[in-house]
Amino acid sequence: MMKYSLLFISLLSQISNIALAVSPDSIVERCNALTEMKFDNAKVIKSELIEERFTPLTKLADTLRGAENNVITGLPQFCRVELAIQPEINIEIWLPTQWNHRLQAIGGGGYAGFIPFDELAVAVKDGYATVATDTGHQGNLLEGNFVFKNNQLQADAIADFAYRSVHEMTIKAKQVIENYYGQMPSFSYWNGCSTGGRQGLMEAQKFPADYNGLYITAPAIQWDKFLPSELWPQIVMQEELGQPIDLAKLDKVRQAIINLADEQDGIKDGIIDDPASLEITDEFLKQQGLNNNEIVALRKIWQGPTTQTGQFLWYGIEPTAQMDALAGSTPFPIPVDYLKYWINQNPTVDWKQLGYKGFENYFNDSVHLYRPIIGTDNADLSQFKHLGGKMIIWHGWDDKLIPPKGTIHYYNRVLKIMGGQNDTDEFLKLYMAPGVDHCKGGEGADKINGFQSLVNWVENKQPPTTLTAQKIEKGQITLQRPLCPYPQKTVYKGKGDTNNPTNFECQ
Incomplete structure (x- = not known):
């Protein structure tokens, strides 16, 4: 009887300790x-x-x-x-x-x-x-x-x-x-x-x-490649047109591309399964209201950054992506600050002064300085x-x-x-x-x-x-x-x- 009483007390003690452990x-x-x-x-x-x-x-x-x-x-x-x-x-x-x-x-x-x-x-x-x-x-x-x-x-x-x-x-x-x-x-x-x-x-x-x-x-x-590349659309539009392409035009082009290719996968849902495979003609782009210079600029943006002689540097965003962030009326702030503070260490640097040559230098400096770190x-x-x-x-x-x-x-x-x-x-x-x-x-x-x-x-x-x-x-x-x-x-x-x-x- 004493044995069971001690066991009962021991169990009570353990239960109390568990309760204490989780008490407020x-x-x-x-x-x-x-x-x-x-x-x-x-x-x-x-x-x-x-x-x-x-x-x-x-x-x-x-x-x-x-x-x-x-x-x-x-x-x-x-x-x-x-x-x-x-x-x-x-x-x-x-x-x-x-x-x-x-x-x-x-x-x-x-x-x-x-x-x-x-x-x-x-x-x-x-x-x-x-x-x-x-x-x-x-x-x-x-x-x-x-x-x-x-x-x-x-x-x-x-x-x-x-x-x-x-x-x-x-x-x-x-x-x-x-x-x-x-x-x-x-x-x-x-x-x-x-x-x-x-x-x-x-x-x-x-x-x-x-x-x-x-x-x-x-x-x-x-990071060293894609981050400077986020400034590429602005460089292209500045060099080719002297100003950004109207966003309404870009939105119209994007929607027309989606409508054109939408049912290629057998479903009309406004979604393109593989935008990288799309073939978009100049004639189609003209039908959406773009002039020749705008078509040149847009193709360069889609293609992604190149050297002055046209050699590949990095990838561009897809034709089905929204353009408002990188090709809007003002550049995306992240690559602008990267240029100023990380690369040039000069808050007064103006990205508009880069041109194609300056962009290539910006890109190469980024790879040289920051690929090993980030x-x-x-x-x-x-x-x-x-x-x-x-x-x-x-x-x-x-x-x-x-x-x-x-x-x-x-x-x-x-x-x-x-x-x-x-x-x-x-x-x-x-x-x-x-x-x-x-x-x-x-x-x-x-x-x-x-x-x-x-x-x-x-x-x-x-x-x-x-x-x-x-x-x-x-x-x-x-x-x-x-x-x-x-x-x-x-x-x-x-x-x-x-x-x-x-x-x-x-x-």
């Missing part, structure tokens, strides 16, 4: 205690328990991303941690009380300078411990002057932006997670688009042990593969900022170095999304289940075949398509509901 007071104490953590080059600035809603500091950069972050609601209970890494790297770590034992790191965009609170919220709602960084500076994601202070280029700021901030963030976040939960994450994932995509690929190339899975969208890789184009991913890492990349064919052919170019180099299609398929798959703009938007299906597919691949050893892409408007699925792994294409079988993925096949 205990959670608050554990969260607050994170401020006492010691790091060699970092410090926890603040830790607090958040429930239901959070109001981040509103920053212009977040507004530009389209994030509505005056207040974020519907949040689960989580411990919010502000961490500062020397010299000026700010980190945000969110630790949900109901944790799924995984880490999901969120990438930035443009020149960064902000915390993507809206995307942290999505991850924490799904049970992930999640983390993001401003990459070492605070500011507008379109402004690149953070690397230029006191009339000098700041090498540390460039290194932090290029790779150091993300790696340091990853190491510190895992230490905080272990301290808070008593264990490291079972799996660590990266999720990023544009600059965030580049950050993830840099991790695979430079720090392949940091993440088990990388979800990469429209990556800003080959090119992020190392196609040897053997160490990442050896460690069991998996990666899914997708890019929208109608991306108006980063040429999708650049991502295909990188992927083909990976194929060559990593032993061909079969060997590469073991750890990396690329998908092209018809009609999708930069990261999201466009006429195509831009809600893609790739992240969930990546998790399944990493944890259950089930490589994805197709991904499912949806267009959601006003809460309703208006379009649904499968995406096939490149170089395969998604082909309609010719009958059945075009919103049913089973009515398509990969060829």
